[in-house]
Amino acid sequence: MSELRATIQLSRGEFALDVELACPPGITCVMGPSGSGKSTILAVLAGLALPDRGKVTLGDQVWLDRARGIAVPVHERRLAYVFQGLALFPHMSGLHNVTYGMQHVPRADRPAKAQALLDRLGVGHLARRRPRTFSGGEAQRVALARAIARAPHVVLLDEPFSALDRELRAQLTSLVRELVAELGVPLVHVTHSVAEARLLADQVVRVERGQIVARGTVSEVLANLTTLEE
8 A cells, every 4th residue: 555645834823843753554653742743643643634735645645735636525535534532423323434434335235344343343232223322442443443444544543542541542542553464554543652652563653843753663763761741
């Protein structure tokens, strides 16, 4: 699959973001203290925010090029975006939340494929229930199933596991690694957790005050790091 690349320059008051990313298939963890620009990077990659200058490409597809006036809408980018708020549709069952994004799958096949994915993530019993009845961990798994069900070309995760206990977080990070390996796509994961990055990352990018201060493998970037300052 293709590499996700981005150059982003953005100024908002006293905050300035100036980064260049190269995310090959696999998991890139973007780390840094609060306010460093991590979530803004994801928003630009997703098409939810426009930088002042910059470019986003996936292989030979140009998603954003400010100089040429190109800005592909988020719904045309074939990506999955999972964030802390989850944004599951409250009026839909767990199964319908997952089938909602499966336009690439023949309609008759969607329920069975969605059920199989929920089963794999250990939440098959939630297929006919509404999100208000889900626990935090259950909601995370349904949101992840919905994201993967789209067969995305890029996956973006914005601290979706931050409210979970250590055991459940470890289970979900293991599942994420399996699913991304099968999809063969770039995944960009924003996190404060050094332990989480060590479990997940193929590449780590550290951001501070809108600048990339380190990038490389887990051992290169996180060898002497145990926590991130808020």
